[in-house]
Amino acid sequence: MIFPEDFVWGAATASYQIEGAVKEDGRGQSIWDTFSHTPGNVADGDTGDVACDHYHRYKDDIGLMRELGLAAYRFSIAWPRIQPDGEGSINPRGLAFYDKLVDELLAAEISPYVTLYHWDLPQGLEDRGGWANRDTAYRFADYAQAVHERLGDRVSDWATLNEPWVSAFLGYGNGVHAPGRRDPAYAMRSAHHLLLGHGLAARRLREGGAQRIMLVVNSAPVLTPAQVNDPSAVPDEADAAVVHRIHALLTRQFLDPAVYGTYPEEVIEAAERNGGTGHIQDGDLALINAPIDLVGVNYYNPCVVEAGPGLPADAAWPGSEDVKFATADAPTTAMGWPIVPDGLSRLLVRLSQDYPQVGLMVTENGAAFDDVLEHGRVHDAQRVAYLDGHLREVWRAIEAGADLRGYLVWSLLDNFEWAEGYRRRFGIVHVDYGTQTRVPKDSALWYRGVIGRNGL
Numbered sequence: 292m293i294f295p296e297d298f299v300w301g302a303a304t305a306s307y308q309i310e311g312a313v314k315e316d317g318r319g320q321s322i323w324d325t326f327s328h329t330p331g332n333v334a335d336g337d338t339g340d341v342a343c344d345h346y347h348r349y350k351d352d353i354g355l356m357r358e359l360g361l362a363a364y365r366f367s368i369a370w371p372r373i374q375p376d377g378e379g380s381i382n383p384r385g386l387a388f389y390d391k392l393v394d395e396l397l398a399a400e401i402s403p404y405v406t407l408y409h410w411d412l413p414q415g416l417e418d419r420g421g422w423a424n425r426d427t428a429y430r431f432a433d434y435a436q437a438v439h440e441r442l443g444d445r446v447s448d449w450a451t452l453n454e455p456w457v458s459a460f461l462g463y464g465n466g467v468h469a470p471g472r473r474d475p476a477y478a479m480r481s482a483h484h485l486l487l488g489h490g491l492a493a494r495r496l497r498e499g500g501a502q503r504i505m506l507v508v509n510s511a512p513v514l515t516p517a518q519v520n521d522p523s524a525v526p527d528e529a530d531a532a533v534v535h536r537i538h539a540l541l542t543r544q545f546l547d548p549a550v551y552g553t554y555p556e557e558v559i560e561a562a563e564r565n566g567g568t569g570h571i572q573d574g575d576l577a578l579i580n581a582p583i584d585l586v587g588v589n590y591y592n593p594c595v596v597e598a599g600p601g602l603p604a605d606a607a608w609p610g611s612e613d614v615k616f617a618t619a620d621a622p623t624t625a626m627g628w629p630i631v632p633d634g635l636s637r638l639l640v641r642l643s644q645d646y647p648q649v650g651l652m653v654t655e656n657g658a659a660f661d662d663v664l665e666h667g668r669v670h671d672a673q674r675v676a677y678l679d680g681h682l683r684e685v686w687r688a689i690e691a692g693a694d695l696r697g698y699l700v701w702s703l704l705d706n707f708e709w710a711e712g713y714r715r716r717f718g719i720v721h722v723d724y725g726t727q728t729r730v731p732k733d734s735a736l737w738y739r740g741v742i743g744r745n746g747l
């Protein structure tokens with residue numbers, strides 16, 4: 292299976308998960324600093340205070356990327372390094388770090404893919420309402436413009452947000468992520484203001500001459516248990532209604548406004564059930580509908596649902612009523628997520644049909660397994676099998692006509708896995724957090740071969 296000539300092979304990370312140095316060079320506090328330092332929120336009391344110490348080790352890490360032959364590296368910029376309080380004057384030392392990072396990547400002939408927001412909102416903005424406050428969307432556009440003005444001459448690929456669904460529904464809906472709010476009305480408002488921030492920022496980026504702009508979403512084919520292994524299975528009426536609604540809330544809630552300037556009716560209905568639609572102002576959808584070039588797709592597993600009693604209160608989010616999130620008849624990763632490779636091709640083909648105007652890029656795909664470092668090696672055969680299986684599906688989606696531009700594995704390094712802390716390892720490179728030693732796993736060596744052959 293040989294991929295297109297210009298197919299982009301890379302890896303992805305995010306600022307709070309790898310950088311550490313949380314108080315260095317004027318960095319302000321983020322909601323993840325606050326959340327991780329609040330006892331009970333993160334497994335083992337882990338925080339991102341040190342993480343992979345990438346802030347100090349970025350040159351060596353880029354050397355690793357070069358050895359693996361990566362063509363692209365997706366990373367996120369920590370807003371609190373650029374504007375410690377989320378607005379106002381720019382912190383020159385914060386911006387200087389990313390300036391050096393970009394130059395080091397270019398020197399290694401690796402294309403920088405910048406994510407402007409990967410969840411580390413400045414705490415100062417959260418103190419003023421965070422994403423539930425409409426003003427935050429405008430602060431985000433100012434921040435995006437300031438970063439683009441400094442890096443836009445060398446960075447061509449810009450993602451505004453990483454996974455607004457997670458920011459809104461895990462951050463403000465069920466509170467398992469920062470800022471840990473449990474308010475369904477706030478969740479609906481936050482989802483809208485994140486989209487507004489995306490649209491406003493995308494316009495500033497385009498005005499500044501950005502070459503490619505993307506919105507990155509967590510997405511999945513929404514399937515009944517029977518459909519997981521039998522695509523021809525026909526769900527009953529109740530299950531079909533749940534599948535349709537969850538697809539609307541998980542994926543269409545974000546891609547329909549961005550690509551078409553419309554909300555699915557299921558989103559309006561969820562808002563009407565949770566605080567109303569007063570936050571949606573005339574003209575907002577036109578602002579959100581800023582032209583973008585690509586949709587970034589983060590895929591890990593299908594979303595398996597059937598009609599049922601709904602999530603318990605501490606896990607529920609607007610729209611999850613009457614839904615039972617089922618398990619699939621499939622092996623699982625260390626996260627308990629089902630391994631269903633053809634879910635990726637089914638998703639990519641569906642998105643290419645629903646949103647033919649934009650290209651697609653797999654901006655995250657990967658798996659956590661209980662890796663063992665022995666004699667200086669990590670024989671992560673399960674991760675190789677996971678990646679191999681999913682890459683075959685990416686190839687099939689291309690064969691089926693999807694405009695797939697590239698694949699970025701999650702993640703380059705083992706890192707801070709949000710509420711799971713450091714106990715879950717997604718990296719193709721092992722990190723010993725005690726010594727900060729990096730060891731490429733077998734999956735990294737395998738991936739280097741895939742890149743060298745441009746295929747499987």
Ligand SMILES: OC[C@@H]1[C@@H](O)[C@H](O)[C@@H](O)c2[nH]c(CCc3ccccc3)c[n+]21
Pocket residue numbers: 305308453454457509589591655701708709717
């Ligand atoms: O959980 C693995 C990765 C995270 O480390 C990335 O930062 C994030 O972009 C990302 N998104 C997803 C899929 C949605 C999800 C997010 C968080 C927790 C569970 C599922 C998986 N991942």
